[in-house]
Amino acid sequence: MSALLEVNDLRVTYPGRGLRARPVEVLHGVSLTVGVGETLGLVGESGSGKSTIGRSVLGLAAANAGTIRFGGSDITHVKGKRRRQLAREIQVVFQDPYSSLNPSLTIGEILSEPLVVQGIAPAIARSRIAELLDQVGLPGNSAARLPREFSGGQRQRIAIARALAPEPKLIVCDEPVSALDLSTQARVLELLDGIQRRTGVSYLFISHDLAVIRHISHRVTVLYRGDIVETGPARVVTSTPDHPYTQRLLLAAPVADPVRQRIRRAERRRLAEQTGPAPGRSAAE
Structure with missing residues (x-):
């Protein structure tokens, strides 16, 4: 399996809390890969640094050392136009399905935003929105409604549809089901799995829950205090860890x-x- 994302010896430092506090290194030389069409589960407790890896891939947390390569190109420090171009290929689904959606926009307007950026004609955009809603199991009339009219699980489906709109190669899923009840979690995970089978998209799936990671991942990487302590096939790491x-x-x-x-x-x-x-x-x- 060819590598789509390659993170090598990544180090990230955050400012310390307080006026004279020293900076804190939260990642201590982390390396991992995500293959084409693969889900890499990244698991660890709060404060382990797992979300910082996702933020670095998205360009939201600056790397102090190391490299991030995507599709063979170094994207560690890209900004401006190149970073906007990358947004078409690397998307994200956040933890809170409501706060990540603009409450004043209809679902159709939310889904059309990434399409408008690409310069897609309105008629084609409307057709694509209908296709996206069908892909995530929502009725066609959802486009005219507001986020507050949907349940938490439905809002997360909308967030997934928005991430799929530009047809990305990689989606960073940062605790995408932790705010949902167990039955809704299962449905969203099955949805993500089905989308991957149809489209070949890759996932960097971040979670604190080993059971969720087991369900969705091909491989698992375990992060503890900014270091990788274990990695391997999901069925091995989540059942007989070393x-x-x-x-x-x-x-x-x-x-x-x-x-x-x-x-x-x-x-x-x-x-x-x-x-x-x-x-x-x-x-x-």
Whole structure:
């Protein structure tokens, strides 16, 4: 499988909090690849740096060192016209499906924005919007309605349709189902999987939930405190992980049996003593 996205030795530093605080390096030389038509699941707890990788790929977080290559070209520091051109090929779906949609625009206007930027004629744009709505399982009359008229799951489908509008090669999915209930999560994940099968789009899928990552990913990369600690096929990493931190993530999923849950909690505490707490958390959590 040929590589579409290549991240090599990426380092990102954020300013420290406070007037005299020192800058904080949140990524310590991270390397990963996403193949054509592949989903790479990027998993870790809050503060691990996983969303920073997605932001760097999108040009929203500047790299202090390392390179990001897309389709063979170095895009690490591109700006202006070239970055706008990249927006056609690299799209994003954010966590909150409502705040990412302009509440004053109709769904048709929201979906037409990336098409207008490409200079597509209005008649062709209308046809494309109808096609996008059908692709994400929404009725054709959705184009005339406002975001507030839709449920959370439907709004996320609209956000996915918007990301698909310019026919990108890569979509960065940053916690796209974490704000949804379990049944809606499953439907959105199935939708993303079906779209990938039809179009060949690649996903960099970011989540804190190992169960979600298992469902959607071909390969999985585990991030802990700005470093990659494990990577491999999804079925292996999400069922028999090698690294204690990944084992902790696996044990974090609750089970219905209280006895098993108590054993899992004790094992998770033991592993926390080996790896140390995640950023902002105590080892006892």
